[in-house]
Amino acid sequence: MITMASPVDADLLRLRHEYISAPMLSLTVAQVARLLSVRIDKAIVILTTLEEESWLTRTPTGLYRRRDSLLR
Numbered sequence: 071m072i073t074m075a076s077p078v079d080a081d082l083l084r085l086r087h088e089y090i091s092a093p094m095l096s097l098t099v100a101q102v103a104r105l106l107s108v109r110i111d112k113a114i115v116i117l118t119t120l121e122e123e124s125w126l127t128r129t130p131t132g133l134y135r136r137r138d139s140l141l142r
Contacts, residue, residue, distance in 0.1 A: 081106045082116050089126070089136050096133040 084106060089095050097105070103113035117134050120126040127137045 079116070079119075081108055081112065082119060085116055086120065086125070093136055093138075096129070096135040098132055098134070102134070 085102060088105065099110060099113050099117060102108075102117060103110050106113065106116070108116075117126065117128075121128060121134070124137055126134045128134050
């Protein structure tokens with residue numbers, strides 16, 4: 071039996087890689103949009119996805135950082 075997986079978002083993977091490469095990285099929505107060369111609404115979707123996966127957390131000032139970086 072063959073099952074279909076949902077498509078992988080290359081921009082999401084690239085952003086995850088950026089955070090893996092620089093564990094203390096903290097970015098705003100606008101910075102992510104510039105980094106990935108995407109529109110703000112796409113950056114919000116990517117960041118929200120990573121936040122819902124408990125991979126990123128959003129600070130009260132609007133910065134997104136890796137959840138495990140807060141433990142250091």
